[in-house]
Amino acid sequence: MRSPNLLAMMAALYGLGLANIFIRSSMGVLAPELAVDLALSPEMLGAIASAFFLSYALMQIPTGLMLDRFGPRLTVNGLFLLTVIGTLLFALSPSGPIMLIARILMGVGCAGVFAGAFLVIARFYPPARFTPIGATLNSFAMIGTFLATIPLAYLVTIIGWRESFVCIGIFMALVALLAVVAVRDQPPGVDARTQRERRESLRCVLAGSWAVMRTPSILTITSGGVALSAGNAILGIWGGPYLNDVHGLGQTERGAVLIFMACSGILGHFLYGQASRVIGSLKSLVLGGTAAISVIMGTLALLPAPNVITVTVLLAALGMACGFPTIMLAHSRALVPDYLIGRALTTVNTGVMIAIAAMQMAIGGIIGSVMISSDGQATAGGYRTAFGFFAVMAVLTFVIYSRAKDAKPR
Numbered sequence: 001m002r003s004p005n006l007l008a009m010m011a012a013l014y015g016l017g018l019a020n021i022f023i024r025s026s027m028g029v030l031a032p033e034l035a036v037d038l039a040l041s042p043e044m045l046g047a048i049a050s051a052f053f054l055s056y057a058l059m060q061i062p063t064g065l066m067l068d069r070f071g072p073r074l075t076v077n078g079l080f081l082l083t084v085i086g087t088l089l090f091a092l093s094p095s096g097p098i099m100l101i102a103r104i105l106m107g108v109g110c111a112g113v114f115a116g117a118f119l120v121i122a123r124f125y126p127p128a129r130f131t132p133i134g135a136t137l138n139s140f141a142m143i144g145t146f147l148a149t150i151p152l153a154y155l156v157t158i159i160g161w162r163e164s165f166v167c168i169g170i171f172m173a174l175v176a177l178l179a180v181v182a183v184r185d186q187p188p189g190v191d192a193r194t195q196r197e198r199r200e201s202l203r204c205v206l207a208g209s210w211a212v213m214r215t216p217s218i219l220t221i222t223s224g225g226v227a228l229s230a231g232n233a234i235l236g237i238w239g240g241p242y243l244n245d246v247h248g249l250g251q252t253e254r255g256a257v258l259i260f261m262a263c264s265g266i267l268g269h270f271l272y273g274q275a276s277r278v279i280g281s282l283k284s285l286v287l288g289g290t291a292a293i294s295v296i297m298g299t300l301a302l303l304p305a306p307n308v309i310t311v312t313v314l315l316a317a318l319g320m321a322c323g324f325p326t327i328m329l330a331h332s333r334a335l336v337p338d339y340l341i342g343r344a345l346t347t348v349n350t351g352v353m354i355a356i357a358a359m360q361m362a363i364g365g366i367i368g369s370v371m372i373s374s375d376g377q378a379t380a381g382g383y384r385t386a387f388g389f390f391a392v393m394a395v396l397t398f399v400i401y402s403r404a405k406d407a408k409p410r
Contacts, residue, residue, distance in 0.1 A: 005182065006124065012179035013117040014140050016080060019172050020110040021144030023083065024052060025262070026168075027237045029153045029255050030161050032244040034099070037161075042241075042382075044096040046364020049237035050357035051100050055107030057353030060346050061209065063112045067119055071185035076116035077176060083109030084173045091165035114141075115346075124187050135273065138326065142269060145235060145262035153255030212343045215336055217404040222351025224328045227290040227397040229359035230297055230390040231322030234315065235261055238363060238386070246380045247308055257312050261319035268323025276409050282331040283406040285324055287398060292321035294394035301388035305380070325352065334407035363389070 027034070027049050034040060040048070059079075066075040086105030093099035114137075121133050155164045212218055234242070239258050243249040249257065272285055279285060296318045303310070329345050336344040366389055367382045 005184075008178070008182040009120070009124075009184065012175065012182045013113075013120060014137060015175040016076065016113045016179060017117060017137055017141035018144045018147075019083070019175060020113045021141045022148050022168075023087070023106050023110060023144075024232075025145045025148035025236050026152060028235050028240045028258055029149060029251060030156065031237055031240040032254075033156070033161055033251070035241065038093070038096055038099065040096050041364075042368035043361075043364045044100075045237060045241070046361045046367075048096065048100050048103050049233075049364075050360035051103040052107040052110075052357075053232075053353045053360070054357035055104045056111050057350045057357065059108050059111035060115070060350045060353075063115055064346055067112065067116055072112075072116035072119050073180075073183045073185050076112045076183065077180050079109050079112040080172075080176050080179070081109065082106075084169055084176060085109075087165055087169035087172055091162045091169060120183065123185075135326075139266065139269065142262075142266045145265060146259060149259035149262050150252065150255035153251045157251055208340055208343050209347065212336060212340050212347050215340075215344070217335055218332055218344060218347060219351070220400060220404040221286075221328055221332050221335075222348050222355070223397050223400040224286055224290065224324070225352030225355030226359060227293045227394040228322050228325060228352060229356040230293050230394065231261075231265065231318055232356045233360050233363055233390075234318065235265070237360060238367070238383075239315065241367075242383050243308075243311070246383060247311065249308070257308065257315065260312055261315040263319075264316040265319035265323055268320035269326060270323075271320070272323045272327050276327060276330065280408045281406055282327050282334065282409060283401070283404055285327045286331065286401055289321050289324040289327075290394055290398045290401060293318065294391050294398065296321060297387045297394060298391035301384045301391055328352070330409055331404070331407055334409065335405060359390075359393070 027045075031045055031049075034048075035042075035045060063075065063079070066079075070078075082105045086102045086109060089105065090099060090102035093102055117137055118134055121129075121137070125133055152164065155167070159167075235258060239261070240254050243254045243257055272289070275285055276282060296314055300306070300311070300314055306314070329348060332344045332348045333341050363386045366386045
């Protein structure tokens with residue numbers, strides 16, 4: 001099926017992937033304005049940011065069952081409707097709790113995007129093309145981190161954050177409409193009954209998931225999410241408040257700093273992938289990235305008054321260092337038999353998302369409880385304490401991950 005129909009379907013899936021990553025990262029630039037407009041404490045900001053990741057993680061297994069039962073067209077589009085509703089509710093939120101609910105809806109709605117897209121790729125393309133097409137999808141989706149920096153900051157400056165998210169919600173609805181029209185469950189000529197016959201019972205699914213969790217090193221690999229949370233937390237929520245509270249940067253200036261981090265993150269994903277072909281040790285790549293994260297966060301914690309250029313360089317380095325999530329997934333894939341690969345990837349992805357959510361909430365608590373100035377802004381000392389916490393947790397991740405069994409890319 002090499003036709004305009006296939007191109008339209010892949011364009012829709014690429015658009016949904018980009019929307020997914022954009023939503024994850026969209027609070028970084030906006031956080032200071034949200035905090036002022038809705039009188040949000042650092043703890044509430046952390047909870048709102050983490051709500052996406054926690055709901056996303058908890059939906060992974062149910063989403064897998066839904067994809068198996070109802071197919072990607074109904075599952076992906078049905079869930080993504082919740083993302084559209086959540087985005088519009090976010091724009092209209094009168095308070096922190098309502099915004100929290102909006103982020104939960106976004107996380108639930110985005111949970112089926114990548115799983116559904118990879119299922120479509122597996123069904124419509126030969127096995128040899130699965131990895132390169134999947135990698136292209138991931139790379140294109142990462143443009144969402146770029147759009148969540150300066151472009152979003154400019155849009156908010158012109159029309160305001162509420163109006164911006166109304167526009168974003170409308171755009172997402174249009175992408176979802178394209179997906180409804182273009183996405184199909186099966187290539188032409190494939191009998192859907194064949195797929196139904198392959199469906200596993202819930203008991204078999206849970207048994208397979210338990211087998212994955214009992215596999216040596218799988219749960220150890222999920223610890224990498226603790227180190228990765230440093231990049232997600234700064235780009236996704238705390239980078240904006242830090243640059244505002246400590247360095248006094250405006251919205252577009254914050255976006256300019258964070259765009260370097262976003263672009264270096266995209267480059268980091270590519271470089272880790274290339275390095276895996278040369279080095280041949282997936283464990284070593286993750287350990288190297290974790291060590292770099294610890295050094296960078298430790299530097300941010302120890303420097304008493306770094307200038308904006310120094311901070312920009314350090315955040316760009318952090319973005320690049322955090323480019324190893326695909327390596328973690330490849331590591332887990334290499335340690336299980338073929339029939340458990342899907343469950344292994346889901347298990348690791350769930351663990352990573354839960355770690356990111358937990359760390360974002362923890363950082364909100366640290367920043368809120370350590371030092372708050374008289375005008376309600378967090379002080380440099382509060383952020384430095386949070387950065388030090390990230391550094392310590394990255395060291396702990398290094399120790400835990402070093403116990404994992406090594407593997408070569410498959």
